[in-house]
Amino acid sequence: MTKTTGERRGLSASPDGPAFPQEKAPGCPFDPPPGYRLMRAEEPVARATLPSGQQAWILTAHEDVRAVLEDPRFSADSSHPGFPRMYRQAVPQVLKGTFLRMDGAEHLRYRRMLAKDFTGRRAAEMRPRIEAVVEDRLDRMTAAGDSADLMETLAYPVPSIVVCELLGVPQEISEFLESGTRVLISGRSTPEEMGQAKADILGHLEAVVAAKEKQPGDDLISRLLAEQVAPGHLDREEVAVLAWLLLAAGHHTTATMIGTGTLALLQHPDQLAALRADPSGYPDAVDELLRHQTAMQIGMNRVAVEDAVIGGREILAGEGVVCQLAAANRDPDVFSDPDRLDVTRTTRGHVAFGHGPHQCLGQTLARVELQITLSKLFERCPGLRLAVLLEEVPFWHHLFGINGVQRLPVTW
Structure with a gap:
């Protein structure tokens, strides 16, 4: 059999194409696996075999990733038989049936219901409250001693508190909801554990929805009940599901990026x-x-519902596509010297929040949370440093693709 270019150049490959996902290089926690660089340079639209055994196209070039994510011929519907799956065993599709897995007008209808709570103006209005939350968490952290796990003391609590207040979820159950969400996205939970965690989360949120019906407040859940449930556009159960989606999306990736x-x-x-x-x-x-440091390291999955040509390769209806966001964000055709961290550069066009109609709804709020948390952390703790060696900092590595630190021991 003739070897592919990738095989000749050392890209880990099988007869069905390059291995996916690629492994990170030892000692390089901040960089995507080097195999993606080779794929982008030599075969940016590459056929590969996923861990599930399913074949899919892996896209690593910035232009191609954006093209697919904005193209209606590629669907986010995970119930489609060709949708890329990462696991061989049956795993509950926790997003199946939610608006995140809808396309076109149906997806847009749900986004419009939520959009007013995630505008730049709304994020600016929330800035004083976010600043107060960060200051409070830093007060607690520094009062407890001169070292801490930054993830537990700051990174997870800040976005969790903010999104719970936005939704109108009582703070006393936010930690339970946060721990349940981690079960769902850990990549190590059993199907039974995932099913139970989702049921428990939705049960608690349905109780919150019921309480808001009796005593509404100035929050997103109350607004959805008044503007969408009362006229018959949504039912009560859908409000609980939307709250869960926003809670899950609103804290884990932001927390990971803080760390x-x-x-x-x-x-x-x-x-x-x-x-x-x-x-x-x-x-x-x-x-x-x-x-x-693109948090969604594996990428965004899609399935072609019509034949399309991307990057000069024909993708047939029914074939799966994985848009490798981290590789696209290191594309030298778009970002000069892309492997170098340069906080002064203009990074318009990056795809860390995705692209197209499914681009992250809460990206403006996430940016504000990150700006405030990082600036106040380094202002309040000028001597901040690692409490362990870099190689001792544990990172998330699992097939759901969240890239980032799992724990961050620091001292100051």
Whole structure:
């Protein structure tokens, strides 16, 4: 059999194409697996075999990734038989049937219901409250001693508190909802554990919805009940599902980026020094961290519902596609010297939040949370440093693709 270019150049491959997912290089926690760089350079639209045994197309070029994510011929519907699956065994599709897996007008209808709570104006209005939450968590962290796991004391609580307040979810059950969400996305939970976690989360949120019907407040759940349930556009159960989706999306990836962004800046003291000298640079710095440390490391999966040509390759209806966001965000055709972290660069066009109609609804709020949390952390703790060696910091590595630190022991 004739070897592919990738095989000749050392790309891990099988007779069905390059291996996927690729492995990270030892000692390089901040970089995507080097195999994706080879794929982008030599075969940016590559046929590969997923861990499930299913064949799919892997896209690693920025232009191709954006093209697929904005093209209605590619569907986000995970119930489609050709949708890329990562596991051989049956795993509950926790997003199946939700608006995140809908397309076209149906997907847009749900987004419009939620859009007013995630505008730039709304994020700006929430800034004082987010600042207060961050200050409170930093007060608690520094009062408890001179070292901590930053993920548990700051990174997870901040976005969890913010999104719970936005939704109108009582703070006393936020930790339960957060721990249940981690079961769902850990990649190590059994199907039974995942099913039970989802049922428990929705049960608690349905109780919150019922309480808001009796005593509404100034929050998203109350607004959905008044504007969507009362006129018959939604039912009560759908409100609980929407709240869960926003809760899950609103805290884990943001928390991961707080942790990974902190670590990246600690490991790039010249970049941290630039921000200390000019804190007004945090908005650009956050987008550069998002590009450089793309949280969704595996990418976004789609299935072709019509034949299409992407990057010069014909993708047939029914074939799966994996848009490799981290590789696209390191594309040298778009970002100069892409492997270098540069907090002063303009990173417009990065795909850390996806692209097209399914682009992250809460991206503006996430940016504000990251800007505030990172700036106040380094202001309040000027001597912040790792409490362990870099190689001892545990990272998430699982097939759902969240890239980032799992725990971050620090001292100051």
